[in-house]
Amino acid sequence: MIPMLDLRVQYEALRPRLETAMMEAMAATQFILGPNVQAFEDEAAAHLGAGQAVSCASGTDALHLALAALDVGPGDEVITTPFTFIATAEAIRYVGATPVFVDIDAETFNMDPAAVEAAITPRTRALLPVHLFGQPADMARLTELAHNRDLLIVEDCAQSFGAGAAGGMTGTIGNAGCFSFFPSKNLGCFGDGGLVTTNDDALAERLRVLRNHGQTRRYHHEFIGYNSRLDELQAVVLRHKLPYIDQYNRERRRVADRYDARLADLSVTPPHRDNKGTHVFHQYTILSDHRDAISAALRAAEIGNAIYYPVPLHLQPAFRSAVSEHDLSRTEHVAGRCLSLPMYPELDDERIDTVCDVIRGTLDA
Numbered sequence: 001m002i003p004m005l006d007l008r009v010q011y012e013a014l015r016p017r018l019e020t021a022m023m024e025a026m027a028a029t030q031f032i033l034g035p036n037v038q039a040f041e042d043e044a045a046a047h048l049g050a051g052q053a054v055s056c057a058s059g060t061d062a063l064h065l066a067l068a069a070l071d072v073g074p075g076d077e078v079i080t081t082p083f084t085f086i087a088t089a090e091a092i093r094y095v096g097a098t099p100v101f102v103d104i105d106a107e108t109f110n111m112d113p114a115a116v117e118a119a120i121t122p123r124t125r126a127l128l129p130v131h132l133f134g135q136p137a138d139m140a141r142l143t144e145l146a147h148n149r150d151l152l153i154v155e156d157c158a159q160s161f162g163a164g165a166a167g168g169m170t171g172t173i174g175n176a177g178c179f180s181f182f183p184s185k186n187l188g189c190f191g192d193g194g195l196v197t198t199n200d201d202a203l204a205e206r207l208r209v210l211r212n213h214g215q216t217r218r219y220h221h222e223f224i225g226y227n228s229r230l231d232e233l234q235a236v237v238l239r240h241k242l243p244y245i246d247q248y249n250r251e252r253r254r255v256a257d258r259y260d261a262r263l264a265d266l267s268v269t270p271p272h273r274d275n276k277g278t279h280v281f282h283q284y285t286i287l288s289d290h291r292d293a294i295s296a297a298l299r300a301a302e303i304g305n306a307i308y309y310p311v312p313l314h315l316q317p318a319f320r321s322a323v324s325e326h327d328l329s330r331t332e333h334v335a336g337r338c339l340s341l342p343m344y345p346e347l348d349d350e351r352i353d354t355v356c357d358v359i360r361g362t363l364d365a
């Protein structure tokens, strides 16, 4: 049995110190916006090279709060990718704006800047790129487009903690970067958690107020906000994992390198690295015309595998009314052929080879 993801090894390694720290945090009884939350925000900002980091309850909320704090709302169009987890575009809907889906680059699976440029209208307010599977989107070109047209950029960094792009780490290039600490992400906690990074102090202040009921001082509310805070106990977990994130990401790249080497002579397309930034391999995703046969063979061999994402957002009933007139054929082509293989920092060579042998056997059959 080879799982898609194994969280136990990391937990066991951190366990003694982590359990002590969690007990201490419990005994301190400062459960909401306590000292560990504050410390984690400072440490995360320093690690990422961001001016400020404001934590919240989830990655979905990070996107929602960032768009709300930037005053994106009804009448505004936000250009994004349909090849992502639904939360990316849900957040656009939460603030009453309109998601405009544009096609992806067939190799990187990230939003294609040429398609973005073609989709800009007078109503466009923001670009919402996703650094999909851990590979930074083409931020140099997106930033140029945004500057020329006075557009905002909100980065969806849910899969890219620690990935570098031209101009800095993902999350520090646009107006705001939105991170998720869902347990399966590269940096995950023991439940839900999220973070918004920004270099804009006024925006950070607005985010801090928004995540806490619009409260500027105790029981004084400037505007309607939300209850969206990171738990103190989750902050303890994240403070213990943050010092290892670069190592975890390096190990993910090691796993990817070995998959690349072992799959090189097979008729599958390994993930393309555009080398414009550092890929942190949240997922290792191949393309194959025989995707379903490979998936079935892996499942029969008790090897985890998953399709991220089988149905692009523009084909989801939930986005029925957002249907874009833009050509999304590359997205649909990729969605029909993509398959993600087991990926986690502790995945050893022997297991990687077993996965590749099963794929080889399927294609030879």
Ligand SMILES: *Cc1c(COP(=O)(O)O)cnc(C)c1O
Residues within 6 Å of the ligand: 058, 059, 060, 061, 084, 085, 087, 088, 130, 156, 158, 159, 179, 180, 181, 182, 192, 193, 194
């Ligand atoms: C996981 C994820 C989110 C949402 O994060 P949650 O913490 O689960 O709310 C948003 N966007 C992408 C691309 C994701 O992978």
